Amino acid sequence: MLAAVQKNATRGDPRSVVKAIDQFCRQKEWAMNVGDEKGCILDSVVTEVNPATVLELGTYCGYSTVRIASLLPSNAKLITLEFNPDYAAIARQVIAWAGLEDKVQLVEGASGDWIPKMKEKFGIETFDLVFLDHWKDRYLPDTKLMEECGLLRKGSILLADNVICPGTPDYLEYIRNSPRYKSQYFKSHLEYTKVEDGLEKSVFLG
Numbered sequence: 372m373l374a375a376v377q378k379n380a381t382r383g384d385p386r387s388v389v390k391a392i393d394q395f396c397r398q399k400e401w402a403m404n405v406g407d408e409k410g411c412i413l414d415s416v417v418t419e420v421n422p423a424t425v426l427e428l429g430t431y432c433g434y435s436t437v438r439i440a441s442l443l444p445s446n447a448k449l450i451t452l453e454f455n456p457d458y459a460a461i462a463r464q465v466i467a468w469a470g471l472e473d474k475v476q477l478v479e480g481a482s483g484d485w486i487p488k489m490k491e492k493f494g495i496e497t498f499d500l501v502f503l504d505h506w507k508d509r510y511l512p513d514t515k516l517m518e519e520c521g522l523l524r525k526g527s528i529l530l531a532d533n534v535i536c537p538g539t540p541d542y543l544e545y546i547r548n549s550p551r552y553k554s555q556y557f558k559s560h561l562e563y564t565k566v567e568d569g570l571e572k573s574v575f576l577g
């Protein structure tokens with residue numbers, strides 16, 4: 372995938388990086404990027420929120436990191452957490468190829484360990500937008516952890532990938548029934564397939 376980016380995408384051009392990855396995943400080898408269909412929904416949410424601070428849980432190869440960072444205002448900050456060092460190494464190169472390294476801080480480690488340290492380590496007060504795309508059974512505990520750590524403010528937006536496939540039933544149950552969130556489901560398809568999937572957008576009400 373990285374070779375495809377370096378061969379087919381223009382340095383400093385995030386859209387060409389996104390296009391190169393999508394082409395590779397459609398033609399050569401499926402991969403678990405959010406993909407171009409759900410990616411357009413992601414783009415519209417990022418544009419609407421126009422966040423100054425973003426947390427991405429699960430960088431993988433940096434595809435959604437590049438999509439998000441390319442839409443951020445100049446002083447905005449995107450922190451992305453990746454557990455797997457091999458994925459992180461690829462993601463750093465993909466983000467650099469897109470010319471977005473100044474907007475992105477890639478942190479290697481587990482969400483459960485890093486979420487409590489966000490304030491002290493990165494001087495973050497609260498996140499305007501959180502994109503959940505990591506272990507599906509970590510969406511709920513990490514959301515509760517972000518609440519407890521005071522990382523969400525009235526109006527913070529959570530956008531969760533894969534709420535249908537692979538599925539995050541406990542997270543959906545919680546977020547859709549909690550009086551502290553207003554949720555909306557965006558029906559779509561699993562990246563590069565015809566299988567149903569979707570994004571759940573939730574506003575924290577404080």
Ligand SMILES: Nc1ncc2ncn(CCCCCNC(=O)c3cc(-c4ccc(F)cc4)cc(O)c3O)c2n1
Nearest residue numbers: 403429452453454480481482504505506509533536537
């Ligand atoms: N706690 C913590 N902190 C930080 C972390 N960084 C990474 N991880 C571990 C995350 C490992 C990858 C997560 N993503 C997925 O598993 C995923 C899977 C599919 C999929 C697969 C096969 C199918 F047949 C159908 C659908 C599609 C998607 O869009 C997915 O996002 C972390 N964990």
Ligand SMILES: [Mg+2]
Nearest residue numbers: 405504532533
């Ligand atoms: Mg995903």
